[in-house]
Each structure stands twice: as structure tokens, then as C-alpha cells.
Amino acid sequence: MHVFGDSANLDATVAGFLWILKLTGASAVLALVLGVLLAAMRVSPIPVLRLFGAGWVNIFRNTPLTLIVFFCYFGLYTTLGLTFSDDLARNIYWLGVVGLSTYTAAFVCEAIRSGINTVPTGQAEAARAIGLTFAQTLRIVILPQAGRAVVAPLGSILIALCKNSTIVGTIGLMESASVMKDLINANGDAVVPIFLVFAGVFALLLVPTGYFFGWLANRLAVKR
């Protein structure tokens, strides 16, 4: 454990995991909002919106995240000039958040769409019968019920998002995976403890998260 006894290594490790948490947190909120909007678009009466939603999902769900993050750096920042911060790391962080939420929103959208499919037809028919508009039907009747059905898949997506946030390391953020690589290269004699610490922290964060969402899904399940 001499590796983590060195305060520089320990600081780098902690900083790496803090980036992961920050990336996950911001991207989760953005991806959820974006995903719900996209799902609404995909079931809306307006063809252009449906097309846009479908296009988003098909393009971003089928591109490796590594490339999406790459385009955020070399497309949004380098070419389009989108700058979030003068601080190098902060800027990469926000570019990473954009990439992660773009990618994850496609999955959120699909999960919510299948959630909408689990709501019985009669619910929407009844909503229309009492004169609700499309937006009202979706907001008041359908989404709350669909939401309960998608708690479990959304949990899986959140877990995947947290793991995927390591990929932001490829555009130069010193997140946990990059820190681990450096530590392994510098300490060939302590490879296993280093890996176990990093993998262990992820397991400690994510295994309980998985069980929590399983429990929540059970509690919120609509009994039919």
C-alpha cells in the first residue's frame, strides 16, 4: 500500500474520483432532461420532431462514446469555438459533460419510450376523452406512470454513465482511469493493489446504487 501512502498519489486518486462524480452528476441531470424531451418528440404528432428524435437516437447510440467525446473536443471546442472556461481542466470537464449527456440521452429516450409502451392504451384514451391535449396527456397521465416502469433501466443507465465517464480521460482530463494508468506505469510492483483500489471504489459506489434502484423499482412498480 506504499503507493497510496505517497500523498501526491493519494491526492491524484481522490481528484480523479471527484472528476468522475462531477461528470456523472452533471451529465445525469442533463441526460435525463434531454432524454425525456427526446422521448416526447419521438411520440409527438409533429413529423419533424419525430424524425429529429429518431435521428438523434440512431446516430448517438451507434457511435462509440470515445468518438463522441472526441468530436466534442475537436468539433465543438476546436472548430466551433465553444469555450466553457479559461481553465483547461474545467473546459475539458464541460466538453465531457456535453458528450456524455448527448450519448446517454439517446439511451434515456429509448428507455422512456419503452416505458410509455407499458402504459395501458386505456389510460391515454381516457385522457383524450376528457379533453386533454397531447402535452397534457403526456405530462399528467402517461409520463408519471411510464416513469415508474423505467426506474430500473434508468438505474442501469446511471451506472453505465458513471463508468463511461472514465472515457473523458481520452481528451486529457485526469480522471480515475488515467490516474490508475499512470500509477501502474510508475509502480510495476504494486499493480494488483492499485487495480483493486480503483476497481473497489467503483464497486463500492455502483453495486449499492444497483441494489438501490432495484429496491426503488420494486416499491414504485405499478401493480396491475
Place this chain on the structure above:
Amino acid sequence: MSNTVLYDHPGPRARIRNAVLTVVFGIALLALLWWVYRKFDEAGQWAGPLWKPFTESNTWMNFILPGLGQTLLAAATGMVLSLAFGIIFAVGRLSEHRWISVPAGVVVEFFRAVPLLLMIFFIFFGVPFLIQGPVPAFWAVVVGLTLYNGSVLAEAFRAGIRAVPRGQAEAAYAIGMRKSLVMQHILVPQAARSMLPVIVSQLVVLLKDTALGYIVAFPELLQRGVNDLSANFGNVVAAAMVVATIYVILNSLLTMLANWLDRRSQRRGKAPKEAGTPVSAVPPGGDGTAIAI
């Protein structure tokens, strides 16, 4: 529920409103795309020399196609191994012997929680110190993919096996089949069929994740098509666009296959009635791993 249930058949006013929204949104979208195009143009990203390499056969024969070949090879190997891993650990976790089910559960939960990037780094840079021999980049990628996707598939299979109606297993026991036979001949085949769309979606995930191989210099599509190609021609953005397009086409084909399989299994009505779509195939209270990401 089909989409049209969500809104009334549009009347004259709704039709006008929809048309206006269509035009407004359409124009906004086109304007955005045009702006992006102009900005890339200003940055010289459409310049001929950057794109010319893609009209030459050397680029395709020596960079992109060999890279694509390695990507497909790694994905195919990873898929076969993941399926095997998934079935073994799903059955293991459902075992009535705690000394089998608990370790199987721990393994599955652990590998589901560890980022693939971490796994590949460890296998490639760390494991060689343990086995005192080299780990080829190919196997670092394939083993990493197998452990991760295999664990996800194990959970999907477990949900699938539990979703097979109880009567199936009971009937099999009634005619005198033993536990292993019931699993082999009754439960796993039915679960596999209802899980087929999930399996194919997981293949899309696996194929995309092979792209991480470039961090250990595994010569797959991203390494050959973007990194090595742009070292020759200095066209990193153009190369990434071409490679991204290839990924999108490849994965769209697989997604279409998954959707087709899904529709086919629904039409045949072989899957349990409540389990129409992949997501709802996971019983409420299952942990929802059927979703591939």
C-alpha cells in the same frame, strides 16, 4: 401502445399548428446545420487535401479495412465468449447451492461495476506482471469485453430464465427430468429466445466498446483509421468523421436486426405474454439489466 393513441386525429386548427411548428423547427434545425457547416468550412475542415486520402485505395486497403477487420474479429470473439460467460454465470447464480450462487453473484456484480477502461488497462499493463508473460492487446480487449458484457448478459439471462412461466419447469419435473436437464432443455432455450433482442443490442455495445482498444494500441478501426491515418495525412477530424460513419452504419444494421428479431418473436407469440418488449421482460423488481448500454 401505439403512438397515435396519445393524440387526437388533428382537426383544421391542429393541422395548421403542426405545420407551423414543423416549418419553424425545420428551419431552426437547417440553420444550425448550416452554421456548423460554415464554421467547419472557415476552419478549413472541408479542404480537399484532408479528404483526398479517402479516395485512394491505399487508405482503405491498409488502414480502414484492416482496422475494421480487427474490430469485427474482436467483437465476434468477445460475443461468443460473453455468451458462454453469461450463460454459465446466470445458471450459477440461480443455483440452489449457496457455495455456487454467492461467488457467481459476487463475480457478476463486481465486473458490472468496473469500467471497461480500467479493466483493459489492468489486463494489458498489470496482468503481465502476474503471469510473467505478455498479454497481446487483442486479448486484453477481448477479455475486458467478455468480463463486462458477459456479466451484463448473465443478469439478462437470469431475468429471462425467471420470466419463463413456472409451469414449464414444473411440467418438466413432473415427467421426471432432473434439475440440470430442466435448465438445459427447458429454461435456457426459452430464455435465450425471449432474450435474443437484448443479446443483439448487447452486441452493438460490444462492437462500440472495441473502440477502447486503441488505448492499448490494438490496431482496430479507431487506431488505424483515425490515429495512424491522421499521422500520415494530418486530417484527424476528417478521419474521425469517416470512422464514425462506418460505426453508425454497422451498428444501425445490428440494431435493425435486433428490432426485427424482437418483432418476430412477438408475432410468433412464443414469448410470455407479459414480456412483449425487452424492458418489460424484466420482471418488476428485477434490476433492469436487460437494457443494453
Place this chain on the structure above:
Amino acid sequence: MRITRVAAIAAVAALSFTVAACGGDDGGTGTGGSKATGIVGKAESSKKLVIGVKSDQPGLGLQTGSAYEGFDVEIGKIIAKGLGVDAGGIEWKTTTTPNREPFIQQGTVDLVIATYTINDERKQKVSFGGPYYIAGQDLLVKTDNTSIVGPESLDGKKVCSVSGSTPAKRILAEHPKAKLQQFDAYAKCLPLLDGGQVDAVTTDDIILAGYAAQPQYAGKFKVVGKPFSSEPYGIGLKKDDKAGCAKVNEILTAAASDGSYKAAWDSTLGKSGTPAPTLDTSKLTNCPAV
């Protein structure tokens, strides 16, 4: 006999691809039987060598289609020839900055010739033949940039380099006020320099010169020309292969006098007109004592 013929065919095939391979005349004349270990033994018994080179550094080690080319590649051919392995017996393998030591230690490659700086930290893990070239860390800036004249003018400036590399570590340690952007490949730094998102790219001068000379960047960038470190490039091999290390130095000494070293330079980095450096054979002292 069959093996010899296959090797000869492979050699011919390789020759048709490579520019400056200097003959495969001694293919298949191995005597065998000797029990030498390390690369000398391997070269003698199998007539094959696996050499790790960079794949993305123009002028040094660049994978062009199916072949590799550059100064490091030519040095590799000289060493292989000296060990009795012809061009067809060489398997080139792409190595990246962080995996060079692991590749040697684990036996993935026999030799690493990949802009590999000799230093004490690495000497604990591998041994080095050479140096065959002395590079120095320098800065690449836009041609019209006059404000960056050396590492001391980097404060507050954005500098791009490869994560885990010696140049990146030096910037972090000695010039902490510079803002370091790290990528996995230098090829990704250049568009940033071109677009003005970073002010300089830093690594060894010889690598920077290779990029600056690429046709698509011609005239856009300049190397500042004030190297602020000394990077002796070595030929990495297993730490315990003392005989192999000595043999590599012997081959380099011969190459310095018979003109093959100069030929290697002239056909690669020297193409832009830079005269070949002299290989200082008095500095070939990095091998562990036998």
C-alpha cells in the same frame, strides 16, 4: 531448406515495399547449435526479431499503409542486419510511449527503437544500447509566434503533449505555471496548434521537426530551436541481456564508420536537407557491466 526459401521470398517482398533496405544477402545461413541466449541467441537460431517502433511519428517511426518507415525503422534494420536477420525476418510492432517497458519486460518485442530516452528510472527495468541520437525537448509554435522563445516564456500559456511522456512530466514538474493539455497522440496536438487552442506543442526537437515537415503543415509551424533537455535515444532490450546490449553497441559502432548510419539519416529525416549528425561512439556506455 523450405524455411530458407520462405524467408528469402519474404525478404524480397519486404524489399519491394521499403525504400532503403540494404540487402538480405545473408538470409538463412545460420549455423545453429550455439546456446546463446537473449537477442543474439534468438536472432541466430530463429532468424527473426520483433522490433517495437512508433507508428505515428513522421520521419522517425510512421506506419504508412502496410509498412513502417523512418529513422528509427532504418536503425532497426541496421541492428537486425548486424545480428544476421534480414529485412524479411523483422516483425515490426507498434509501441506507444507508456507500453515500451512492459513490452520489453514481457517479451512482446525483442528490441524497442521508438524515440526511447535513456534515463535512470527506465534503466531499472530495461537496458539500453546506444544512444544512437541525442535529441532535446523543444517547442513547436506557429511560424509567426515571437512571444514564445523557450520554456521560460510558457507561464500561463497552453502547451500540448502526450500523457505519461517525459516531456509532459518535465513541463508539470519544472514549469507548473504552463497549462498542460494531454492527449494520447501528438497527431491530436497539431490541429489545436493550428487552430490556436494551444500555444505550443512540446516534445523532442526531432519529433517536432518531423511533424513540421509534413506537407499539410508545411510553412505553418516552426521549432523554437532552444532544446532544454538532453534526450539520448537508446535501443531498449531486456535488462539481463548484457551480451545483446554489447552486441547492439558493436553494430552501432560499425554503422557509424561504414556509412550505413548516415544513409539511414539521409533517406529519412535528412530528406529536408538537414545534414546527418555524427554518431558519437564514445558515448555507447549504457550497457550494464558484463
